[in-house]
Amino acid sequence: TEYKRPDLLLKDEERLLKLLASRDRPIQIVLAGKAHPYDLPGKDIIRRWKAFSRRPDVEGKVVFIEDYDLGVANQLIQGVDVWLNCPRHPWEACGTSGMKVLVNGGLNLSQYDGWWAEAWNPDVGWAIRPGATFDELSGSNNHDHDLSDMEQLFDLLENEVIPGFYDVDSEGIPRNWVGRMRASMDQLTAAYSANRMVREYVEQFYLPMAEMGSRRSSETARELLGEYGEISRHWSRLRFNSFNTSEDSGSQTFTVEVYLDGIDEQRIAVELVAEDSEHGPRTITAMQMKHPLGGSPHTYLYECTVPPRPEGHYTPRLRVRDERLNLPLENPAILWLR
């Protein structure tokens, strides 16, 4: 698929041909993958690789295996020395296939994205554009990014990966390469495994859900449904009346007046949210109800004190509060101060 950029190496055919032509340091590229029938750019990339692989000077050095499936993947992950995954940052959700290579002693050469952004360090493999952040994308376009990633990929192959593979001692053993294989298997296999995935699903999601489910009688369910309807009827009329800041030495105090249209104030959480920035990580602070506002029905004053950040960085919001509910799944209603 396009965001995976399987054609990154094809963007500089000259440079690729030079690598493939090497007599004393030969390489072979094995490709596999299917494009969705409606994915025209994806199908075009496969076509270009197939055409490239049929060039007389390339034949046998670039191999495209058709019908990628579990069986092919099973063989591939056991056979490769280096697994290449070069998605366009930050589109990689995970990159599972790189993890499958670990137990087989393969090394990863991958975009610093998805799992590799979490797992990579210089001892275990190679990263394209290490340390990349989301901010890096603003003010730049895909084309420039693709080209600079392509440059880095070729640099890594030419200067580190291929020389490293052929750097053997008198017994013909690539000691440094084997050291990397050991570090990769040692540091990563346990943390990036199906065991961990299943354990985390069970401990963090399935067991808490089962526990919650066992506490929910049909009686509570009916009660919750009633309250859900009640809150929905009022929700569109909720609003923030005023939002004020006062600065003290080393802290800021925020107060906000909230109109709840008759909803029980116990059922509403007022929170102050700041996004991740150079001023600190993302924070969500619960605001405390100080008192109902005399003279204005259904209106309450909330307050909290937080470390200072520039104006506009903190924004209050309202959400439903109920320990019997799985939130925000069972009631995603949210109201931000605009």
Ligand SMILES: *Cc1c(COP(=O)(O)O)cnc(C)c1O
């Ligand atoms: C592992 C695997 C995938 C997923 O690969 P990603 O790197 O996560 O995109 C897809 N298809 C097959 C057949 C696989 O074995």
